[in-house]
Amino acid sequence: MGVNIRSAPRAEAAHEPRISRRTVLTGSGAALVVIALGSTRRADTRGVFDPAGGQAFAPWTDWQAEGQDVPIALVSAAILASNAHNAQPWLFRVQDTSLDLFEDTSRSLGSLDPFGRELHIGLGCALENLLLAAPANGYEHKLLLGPDPADPGHVATVALSPGRAEETELYSAIPHRHTNRYPFDTSRPVSNSSLTTLGALNDEPDVRVHWFTSRAERDRIHELLAGAAADINADPEQSYDNGPRWLRQDKQSIEHHRDGLTLDTMGLAAAAVLAAKMLPDPGPEEAGRAWLASVHEQAGTAGAFGILAVRDDRDRAQRIRVGRIWQRIHLWTTVNRLAAQPMNQLHERADREAQLGLRPEYGAALEELLGDPGWRALFTFRIGHPTQQAPPSPRRPVPRVLTT
Numbered sequence: 001m002g003v004n005i006r007s008a009p010r011a012e013a014a015h016e017p018r019i020s021r022r023t024v025l026t027g028s029g030a031a032l033v034v035i036a037l038g039s040t041r042r043a044d045t046r047g048v049f050d051p052a053g054g055q056a057f058a059p060w061t062d063w064q065a066e067g068q069d070v071p072i073a074l075v076s077a078a079i080l081a082s083n084a085h086n087a088q089p090w091l092f093r094v095q096d097t098s099l100d101l102f103e104d105t106s107r108s109l110g111s112l113d114p115f116g117r118e119l120h121i122g123l124g125c126a127l128e129n130l131l132l133a134a135p136a137n138g139y140e141h142k143l144l145l146g147p148d149p150a151d152p153g154h155v156a157t158v159a160l161s162p163g164r165a166e167e168t169e170l171y172s173a174i175p176h177r178h179t180n181r182y183p184f185d186t187s188r189p190v191s192n193s194s195l196t197t198l199g200a201l202n203d204e205p206d207v208r209v210h211w212f213t214s215r216a217e218r219d220r221i222h223e224l225l226a227g228a229a230a231d232i233n234a235d236p237e238q239s240y241d242n243g244p245r246w247l248r249q250d251k252q253s254i255e256h257h258r259d260g261l262t263l264d265t266m267g268l269a270a271a272a273v274l275a276a277k278m279l280p281d282p283g284p285e286e287a288g289r290a291w292l293a294s295v296h297e298q299a300g301t302a303g304a305f306g307i308l309a310v311r312d313d314r315d316r317a318q319r320i321r322v323g324r325i326w327q328r329i330h331l332w333t334t335v336n337r338l339a340a341q342p343m344n345q346l347h348e349r350a351d352r353e354a355q356l357g358l359r360p361e362y363g364a365a366l367e368e369l370l371g372d373p374g375w376r377a378l379f380t381f382r383i384g385h386p387t388q389q390a391p392p393s394p395r396r397p398v399p400r401v402l403t404t
């Protein structure tokens with residue numbers, strides 16, 4: 001998964017001042033140049049001055065607001081979870097002593113996720129946050145993974161009862177966890193002890209964590225990711241679902257949708273973000289090329305890659321357990337000042353091959369990478385030392401994700 005970015009002008013609107021891409025990219029004086037040219041209104045509507053301001057980002061600061069009923073406090077934590085393309089494919093039913101989680105398939109990633117793999121992993125991430133929030137709010141929980149035979153969209157029931165209050169460091173990290181798409185610091189390898197501790201966060205017998213740390217392994221995954229990203233670009237449906245479908249380019253659309261991917265979260269250098277916000281939209285081909293370049297940079301600076309594998313990649317409960325482990329891993333990296341980013345292009349192409357009956361090029365590559373007969377690769381990510389802190393992404397507020 002990833003996103004096509006706005007990187008260069010296609011045509012200049014008549015009322016825009018003439019600002020060339022080069023002018024904007026000249027470095028730290030860029031903002032001054034743009035403002036001096038009289039584009040403050042555009043800068044404002046594009047969120048240049050206050051990228052993480054506005055109600056769309058309030059759930060990151062309000063998540064522990066005083067006076068919330070306990071089940072609502074748990075949902076406030078759940079909605080801050082990692083989820084593919086920030087589509088937020090979840091709905092919650094809140095009762096006095098229990099919560100139910102449902103999938104919202106209207107928020108599927110379509111051709112990028114034809115079998116619901118990413119959708120279910122994201123639900124697992126939300127469930128993990130929710131379960132971390134239960135003891136922090138003084139509740140014990142009992143988890144029952146669905147579905148309810150009467151409702152295939154029902155994913156899980158969490159029964160709550162008063163218990164010992166316990167606030168873990170993973171729980172406290174919930175509002176600080178953000179996907180980091182910047183290059184990582186290649187001068188600092190991820191220590192073996194970090195990888196061992198991360199692996200030990202997996203307590204599910206039907207999930208395995210595989211690490212790829214050697215130069216040769218990382219180069220091989222880099223090469224595969226670049227190939228898969230190019231193939232996504234070349235597939236018109238996947239290219240649309242990867243880019244324009246979930247891209248929120250300006251403040252108004254961020255505030256309206258409160259989901260999706262924003263220019264600020266794409267890991268671009270500050271001057272490039274400014275250029276992307278201020279200049280007219282690029283065409284799809286140029287946007288695709290820019291996205292490919294960022295996948296190259298991200299994959300090329302991974303400290304390590306991890307792949308989460310399961311016995312049966314079509315089993316919803318196993319996917320949800322992978323989501324729980326990924327969320328836990330990402331929270332642990334947050335506590336320990338490491339950076340992390342899912343990179344799911346290989347799986348997205350493998351699923352697409354299966355959907356269209358194509359030769360399983362990426363399916364076979366994943367099997368070969370894993371080299372673990374009887375296990376199926378479900379989710380890939382990179383970790384490393386950050387070069388920059390990642391910003392938050394928008395979230396729909398709790399009332400918008402409640403159902404009856």
Ligand SMILES: Cc1cc2nc3c(=O)[nH]c(=O)nc-3n(C[C@H](O)[C@H](O)[C@H](O)COP(=O)(O)O)c2cc1C
Pocket residue numbers: 001002080081082083084085086117118119121122125177178179180181260261341342343344345379391392393
């Ligand atoms: C199943 C799944 C797949 C994802 N795949 C990618 C990916 O391929 N590339 C990427 O940059 N982020 C990927 N992400 C991260 C999401 O885009 C990210 O969690 C979402 O935009 C919300 O942002 P946040 O994690 O900063 O809160 C994935 C997340 C999940 C759960």
